[in-house]
Amino acid sequence: MHTLCPGDIDTPLMRRPLDEARVNGTDGGRVAAIEAALGRPEDVASVLVLLASPVSAGLVGTVCTG
Numbered sequence: 001m002h003t004l005c006p007g008d009i010d011t012p013l014m015r016r017p018l019d020e021a022r023v024n025g026t027d028g029g030r031v032a033a034i035e036a037a038l039g040r041p042e043d044v045a046s047v048l049v050l051l052a053s054p055v056s057a058g059l060v061g062t063v064c065t066g
Helices: 012-023 028-037 041-052
Strands: 003-005 063-065
16 A cells, blocks of 8 residues: 655646635735745646556655655
8 A cells, every 4th residue: 555645736726725825815925925835736647647557566665754
């Protein structure tokens, strides 16, 4: 069994509160720093493809964080 814990991902659901924070006067630098730290959906997909492929047969009990 594998576990994937990607953290915050750059999606519309994640962008909405960041946009609202910026509009409501939150420091733009702080919002930009959070945006810069967001993971990309395609990176999560790449890990999932790897774990679902035959090349991962030797991986057991893997925890992937990001």
